[in-house]
Amino acid sequence: MKKYVVLFLSLGLLSLSCSKDDDSLIKLTGPNPDPDANVDVQDFMWKAMNSWYFWQAEVPNLADDKFPNTSDGSKAYTEFLESESDPAAFFDDALLYSEDRFSFYSDDYETLTKSLSGISKSNGLEFGLVRFSDSDDVFGYVRYIIPNSDAASKDINRGDLFTGVNGRTLTIDNYSSLLFGDEDTYILNMATIEGEIITPSNREVSLTKMPDLAENPIFLDETFEIGAQKIGYLVYNAFTNEYDEELNEVFGRFADANITDLVLDLRYNPGGSVNTARLLSSMVYGANTNELFLRQRWNDKIQEQLSKEQLEDYFADKTSGKTTLRTLNLSKVYILATGSSASASELVINGLAPYVDVVHIGETTRGKNEFSITMVDDPEGSYIYNPERENKINSDNRWAIQPLVGRNENADGFSDYTSGLVPDIELQEDISNLGVLGDLQEPLLAKAIQEITGSTTGKRDFTVHMPANVMTSSKMFAPLKDNMFIDKPLNINLN
CATH class of the missing domain: 2.30.42.10 (PDZ domain)
Structure with missing residues (x-):
């Protein structure tokens, strides 16, 4: 029979139309390990990665025919899983594609899933x-x-x-x-x-x-009136969908103030919800629901089951809570972004680029154009974390993985920014003159305002004396890191 499943990829809300006798929503490949072997975590990791991983076909250890569904195959599979007793090392060394910089694991799914909510x-x-x-x-x-x-x-x-x-x-x-x-x-x-x-x-x-x-990602919003310009300024530090309604309220204030220009500060924003990135981009550009925002590319197993409509996301006119979006309908936006700006931050820049003149001020971004899913040891739920299925997760296994499962491209078909998005105006933060966020003298904001106003008199010196050559940041040690995750319904028809 056919199985119809709606997958909310990340927070994992899941509903399906099939009988209780149906097993997994995906076709599991390979045998089960020896039940006496202590390899529950490794078994979950392999099967989830074999089914969903974007580079599954590029990793020999994840090949569908690697372990035939026979007694010999079961023995070989068990030995493979036992070859590394540390699940973390098994994930990193045995399952990842060599060019994958972002898939990761957690030994506690509750900690990881909380981080998705900030x-x-x-x-x-x-x-x-x-x-x-x-x-x-x-x-x-x-x-x-x-x-x-x-x-x-x-x-x-x-x-x-x-x-x-x-x-x-x-x-x-x-x-x-x-x-x-x-x-x-x-x-x-x-x-x-x-x-x-x-x-x-x-x-x-x-x-x-x-x-x-709990961190509210809306750190600061201000409106400045400088000459003939009314400039909106938003410091937005994560794409956390629990705050989408509040984000819409910010843009409502901008719209009510009749701002002429917007400075969107994503310099410390490592990413988050793809749908929130779509909503934010719509608030900037407009509720143009007939215009493509992004197109997804999955591994061949998933891709072949999806229609053109299922692979495409258009600009939005409402939040997930059905509130009408407050939009600015801008033809130009100034975005502050640095090497700490990643995934969903880059998605906003890339997704807007075919429609809006995006002036990127700062540094080359991180270069993360793939999205992920939170996965746990729940094979009947296709390994996708679903808070309503907590009692179905293997109680002996609290591990979770956050593998990259797909890649986004914009309406022009562009997705090749693994080396990062290069700024139009390069300006690093200066350790000796960091400034105060929201202060008109703070260097990156001041540069954006100079570009907006076009002032040719009294221009300040933007020389950087002590560049912030950041090797890492505190956010890279938070559970969410620089993750970009899917959290919109995806309808998959599985035979």
């Missing part, structure tokens, strides 16, 4: 890490602080620097364990800048991670 264990300090020239030492600089967090109650602000933790100098070998280890509380050893020299100070700041800290 909830994580955090002290609220968001920072970049930079390596000193000709040294293995590392320093951090504060980018912003999440409201209502522990850091928000402490004497620490954007632009502050630190060079140590708990009295130990940060290096490329220890920064991960000191800042992102198991300790919930640590003491930052702060530093100052004199000229272009960073010097440790005696100031210390103690920070404690809070469980279930």
Whole structure:
């Protein structure tokens, strides 16, 4: 019989029209392992990746004929799964395509799925890490602080620097364990800048991670009136769909203020919901529901089952909650984006490009054009996480994986930006002059306003004296990282 399934890929809401006797929504390949072998996690990982992974055909270990459904095949499959007792190493070393930079795992699906909603264990300090020239030492600089967090109650602000933790100098070998280890509380050893020299100070700041800290991605929205221009400015730090209605309200305020120009600040935004990226782009460009926003490409197993309509997403006119979108109908937008801008941030830039003059100010972006699904050990649910099927997840296996399952292209068919999207106007953040977000003198915002107003008099000097050559950031150690996930219904007809 035919099975009709609606997959909400990421948060995994799932509904299907088939009998209770139907097994998996996908055709599982290969045998089952020896039931006495302790390989539940590896078995789940292999079968989920074999079914959904974008590069499944490129990975010999994931080949459909790798393990025939025979007694010999079952033995070989069991031995393969047992070859690596650490599931993390098994995933990284045995299952990933060599060019995959973004698929990842978690040993606790609850922690991962909370992060998709902007909830994580955090002290609220968001920072970049930079390596000193000709040294293995590392320093951090504060980018912003999440409201209502522990850091928000402490004497620490954007632009502050630190060079140590708990009295130990940060290096490329220890920064991960000191800042992102198991300790919930640590003491930052702060530093100052004199000229272009960073010097440790005696100031210390103690920070404690809070469980279930929720970050509203709408960090700041302002409207500036400069001459004949009314300029909207939005600092948006993650594509978190729980805040879509509030995002629409922001654009309502912009529309009511009759703004003429928009500066969209995605410099610290590593990505998130594909549908939220579509909604945001629609708020900028308009509710043009007959114009293509993106086209998806899956692996051959999934792709052949999807119609043209199912593979295409158009601009939206309503939120998921059926609220009419407030749109600006702009023909030009200024987007601040850096190497920390990834996935859904890049999707906005690329998706708008065929329709809107996108002026990208900042740095080359991360270069992530694939989307993913949250997967858990629920074979009858096609391994897709569904909060309504929590009792169906293998109770002996809390692991989750977040594999890349597809790639997005824009209406012009362009998706080749794995090296990142290059800015129209290059301008790095300056450690010695980071500025205050929302202040008209903050360098990246000031540059955008200069471009908008076209002022030829009194132009400021944008020379960067201490470029923020970021090697990583605090967001890359959060469960969500730079993930872009699908969260719209996908109708698949499986025979």
